[in-house]
Amino acid sequence: MEFKFTGKAKTLSYVLMAVGLVSIILGFITDQSEHHQHWWANFLVNGFFFFSIGLGALFFYALQYAAEVGWSAQLKRIYEAMFKFLPIGSVLIGIVIVGGLLHQHHLYHWMDHTLYHEYMIEGADGEVSYTDTMEAGAVLNPSYDKIIANKEAFLNPSFWTIRSIVYIATFLIFAALFRKWSLKEDEVGGVELHKKQYKRSALFLVFFAVFSSTLTWDWVMSIDTHWFSTLFGWYVFSGMWVSAMIFALILVLWLKKKGHFTTVNDSHIHDMSKWMFAISMLWSYLWFSQFLLIWYSDIPEEVTYYTQRIFSDKYSTPFFLTFAINFAVPFYMLMARDAKRNLGFIVPVAFLIFIGHFVDTYLLVIPGTMHDHVSFGIFDLGMFLGFFGLFLYSTLNALSKAPLMPKNHPYLEESKELHH
């Protein structure tokens, strides 16, 4: 039985997108902050969060091939449908990038060109020019920021844009090729295409290993321009991975309920829940490692990031609550074997930590861009719902474009015979 994207699901995604559109427009108009900073920050939070879920799906998909995984073979269309969002997600990220380059927002403090030179010369016409040397008529530049100036070789608009294009292009090319080969395998069979996927997946993982870190430095860590943490990339990556696992799991459960995936049994659900559980623990481990080491050493250059979050009326509660929920809820609720097969446990936990990981992303972006001048309003919620609707629409639409059950995958039998 093929999946048709109709009925309530389609209506729901349309409604969500409509809510989103209204919130985006009204949110922009009503945003009182300078340069609509609040609106832009939210746009980045949501754009990055859903882009990451698509990317997490692409990563997991490649991992299945590279590690020659059998059990998940019949679920591969799920991940394909999810990473089909990447082109849209790239447009969303692209909007933030272009907005920054055109100085429509000030999310990235380092884009301010006045920071980089120690001296400035005020011309007769009031034009200010900047210089590094003490020339005649030059005065000290009050905006000069030595630390940021030191990063100029890396954090400059052109190099940053080139990097962003390289990341996105790489992901889109691999995603398109994977999908193409996967659909072709349905028709022609054999193991040649599978072997090709195996090799290309390994190659993709090499790129991903580097880009998953550097893209988070570029798009997220550079918001807090002074701050740095070597673990940051891996920590953000684990968050995107777990969010993707949650979405995939809920999608499979929903499709099963609709009568699809009759060969997906408790063992598959168990395995998917295990991934959700395991990557939640990975995320918690990385969150805690970064936090503990910075808190313990208490070095001024680093600790600022956490003091901004902890000693703030706005952020301290969500900051610790997010960790508590994203760690403790799966830890206690999904530890037992039977819980990982029981929808009564899986579904509430999945929803809760999905929101938890959204809040985590929110806390990566908002404190550095908005400081304490922000509260989570109705249009912020609306924007989240709208982006969610867009992701839902893109995924379900992609799902309806190909047979749900792949054919000719060499591990398909293993996947269908899974019982443990």
Added chain:
Amino acid sequence: MQKEAAIREPLILGDKSYKDITDDVVGPIEGKAPKAWKLMITITSIIAFYGVGCITYLIATGIGVWGLNKTVGWAWDITNFVWWVGIGHAGTLISAVLLLFRQKWRMAINRSAEAMTIFAVIMAAVFPGIHMGRLWVSYWVLPLPNQFGSLWVNFNSPLLWDVFAISTYFSVSLVFWYIGLIPDFATIRDRMVKPLPKKIYAFLSFGWSGRAKNWTRFEEVSLVLAGIATPLVFSVHSIVSMDFATSVIPGWHTTIFPPYFVSGAVFSGFAMVLTLLLIMRKTMNLENYIHVRHVEYMNIVIIVTGSIVGVAYLTELFISWYSGVEYKSYAFINRFSGPYSWAYWIMMTCNVITPQLFWFRKIRRNLLATFVLSIIVNIGMWFERYVIIVTSIHRDYDPSSWGEFHATFIDIGIFIGTIGIFGTLFLLFARFFPVLALNELKSILKSSGENYKKLHHKDH
């Protein structure tokens, strides 16, 4: 029984029956010790005795006999400690994590990898032990109720967390290993003819009867222990890394340390497993059980973990510049261009560059190349710890107290000695213990044995 795809390579080669597996594994225990074994254990014992001699001299004289000085207060001692703990990681990863991932190929290597883990952790424990200077009061590291007045451990210290982490790790690994051995000991017991060995193996097998109930409990306990051991794979080396990373020393304090140390540990552990198993499979005729495919899998683990380590090296290097912190930048410039740059470049070559050769299928399926590369990785990972420890502290914040470290013959002697002790223990294990988990192997014979696979796919 689980179906296995035709595309998967068989894990047990040849036309093996259940009895053949028993014969192949238990045979060497029943027979006389081969000459090669006697020769090897003689050599390792001599090295071990030399090491024990050096340790005795150190304890009698004091740790001044090491090359440590006021600037470099930690050097080979902690390097060796971290190196050995890291090596220990592979065993637990293979036995616990790969069990959870249902990787059948682990069954050929888990037993010896776990044994290696236990011996490696014992070797690791030697170093902080003798570093205390007064070994006889080493129980002071435990928070015992005492009559010593204000003497109480410092719970804020990662060194104390290490005591807990390593002792927990050791206990769980030991129990895990032993539980797995019980059915295999019982198999040996049932075959033994000589009364004394029979009695010993009977005692070791805890009255195992092989009934269904025994097996059910065995499997349940294995899964529970795997669940407990999996976080330990992460926690132990994370906490070892915190010995350094909680400090304010540039080069030590960096947030990526915990996961990067874990990855490095698995990397070095698999290298050591390969070094040992490539010799063992040859000398004990286990080529049908540990064959090219197993080696290839392990090499893939090496390339993945090695590349993660490589990414971490470059991340650290990049962020040291990006941070704009002068001390941080200098620490790294000093690493690759200072007096210890030779160590840095050995580390980079052995850990990041040469393992990339495993991208070639021919090389990762070539046993000789694997053997050579596994030793190179072992060397590289020793130098990684040396680089982290010595180069970071030999030029600290205050240039007037900069210094250098030179190893004494005691430093070298103790390190070489632990390799001797480790080798001796491993050889004893290989002589008297079932080196393959034979009962577990039997469980995959019909799904992954070459003969059965052929039969199965002929039917279709």
